Amino acid sequence: MATPESKYPPIPGMHHVVSTFRILLAAHPRTVDRLSSALSPFGYNLDTATEGHEAQTAIQKGAWDLIIGSTDLPQMDGFLLLRSIRTNRETVEIPYLMMVGSAESQDEIKAFQLGADEVVPEKTSDVGLRARVRVLLRLSTYRRRLQNEKRMLGIKVAERTRELVEITMATVAALEKATELSDPETGHHILRVATYSTLIADKVGLSSELVEKIRLYAPLHDLGKVAVADRILKKEGVLTPEEFEEMKLHTNHGHELLMAAQADEVACNIALSHHERIDGSGYPNALKGEAIPVEARIVAIADVFDAMTTVRRYKEAIPPDVAMRTITVELANRFDTGATAAFIQRFDEVMQVFESYS
Ligand SMILES: [Fe+2]
Numbered sequence: 001m002a003t004p005e006s007k008y009p010p011i012p013g014m015h016h017v018v019s020t021f022r023i024l025l026a027a028h029p030r031t032v033d034r035l036s037s038a039l040s041p042f043g044y045n046l047d048t049a050t051e052g053h054e055a056q057t058a059i060q061k062g063a064w065d066l067i068i069g070s071t072d073l074p075q076m077d078g079f080l081l082l083r084s085i086r087t088n089r090e091t092v093e094i095p096y097l098m099m100v101g102s103a104e105s106q107d108e109i110k111a112f113q114l115g116a117d118e119v120v121p122e123k124t125s126d127v128g129l130r131a132r133v134r135v136l137l138r139l140s141t142y143r144r145r146l147q148n149e150k151r152m153l154g155i156k157v158a159e160r161t162r163e164l165v166e167i168t169m170a171t172v173a174a175l176e177k178a179t180e181l182s183d184p185e186t187g188h189h190i191l192r193v194a195t196y197s198t199l200i201a202d203k204v205g206l207s208s209e210l211v212e213k214i215r216l217y218a219p220l221h222d223l224g225k226v227a228v229a230d231r232i233l234k235k236e237g238v239l240t241p242e243e244f245e246e247m248k249l250h251t252n253h254g255h256e257l258l259m260a261a262q263a264d265e266v267a268c269n270i271a272l273s274h275h276e277r278i279d280g281s282g283y284p285n286a287l288k289g290e291a292i293p294v295e296a297r298i299v300a301i302a303d304v305f306d307a308m309t310t311v312r313r314y315k316e317a318i319p320p321d322v323a324m325r326t327i328t329v330e331l332a333n334r335f336d337t338g339a340t341a342a343f344i345q346r347f348d349e350v351m352q353v354f355e356s357y358s
Pocket residue numbers: 221222250274275
């Protein structure tokens with residue numbers, strides 16, 4: 001038999017569009033029957049729950065675009081169900097339509113107070129009911145769009161971060177290669193210092209994020225040497241005081257280069273402060289104690305240990321155990337206590353790295 005609305009057929013294409021929405025009818029069986037006959041011929045995707053607990057389970061399990069309830073839902077009335085939906089973070093935003101006995105009743109006021117988006121009296125025509133459902137589904141569309149945009153934004157941020165890390169890695173690799181080509185001694189130095197620094201940083205108990213940054217950026221600690229003249233860098237023998245002053249500037253040069261490249265703060269700190277000493281005897285700013293960033297305090301130990309244990313143009317190498325004792329005992333006041341302790345605790349691994357490059 002033709003329904004009273006059969007002279008208003010659905011708009012072509014509408015069936016497909018609306019059917020992607022999921023509607024839960026959480027109501028008394030009588031109301032469910034009425035809602036089903038009004039909505040299903042129009043292509044809405046309906047699920048039903050005719051008892052309170054069944055409705056709660058369905059709500060938790062599904063991704064709903066709209067919930068239609070009734071005040072007389074068996075086991076748990078529609079108000080209690082609505083309250084539980086609005087007090088749960090997962091479901092608080094799902095549009096909710098409450099069917100009530102009559103308009104302008106206490107039930108209508110109570111439903112709105114509990115957070116219903118729409119209240120419809122049972123006597124409302126099917127056309128009126130569907131009009132309200134369409135409005136609420138539009139709400140759901142905006143909600144979905146917002147969620148999608150949020151997700152897309154998250155993906156874009158993650159992609160951008162990965163790109164930045166990859167660019168940094170490529171820069172580090174290129175610099176390592178360039179330094180190695182012009183001076184193999186320095187090439188191995190930066191690799192060893194990076195590995196020693198990572199071992200110490202990991203043991204000191206820094207966040208995994210900071211340990212990773214130290215691993216990435218410690219190889220750049222002497223980057224500023226690219227701005228120091230070869231006659232000083234490759235001089236056979238001890239530098240004059242003037243030459244040493246010029247050499248010291250590699251800390252400032254490295255810092256300036258990294259700042260200009262908008263590199264991470266950790267990279268900038270390492271380049272600038274890896275020759276600072278806890279007792280204030282270091283350079284370029286004679287910083288003391290914790291005024292020196294922790295990443296620079298860590299690289300300082302690794303850098304000095306490596307300088308002591310390798311042959312340089314102007315000096316012989318000393319044995320690793322002697323270098324370790326010198327740093328941790330004789331020169332202990334120049335280095336961070338925690339980082340020194342970590343260095344001693346990881347000395348076996350430090351030795352493995354040392355031997356692999358010998
Ligand atoms: Fe240096």
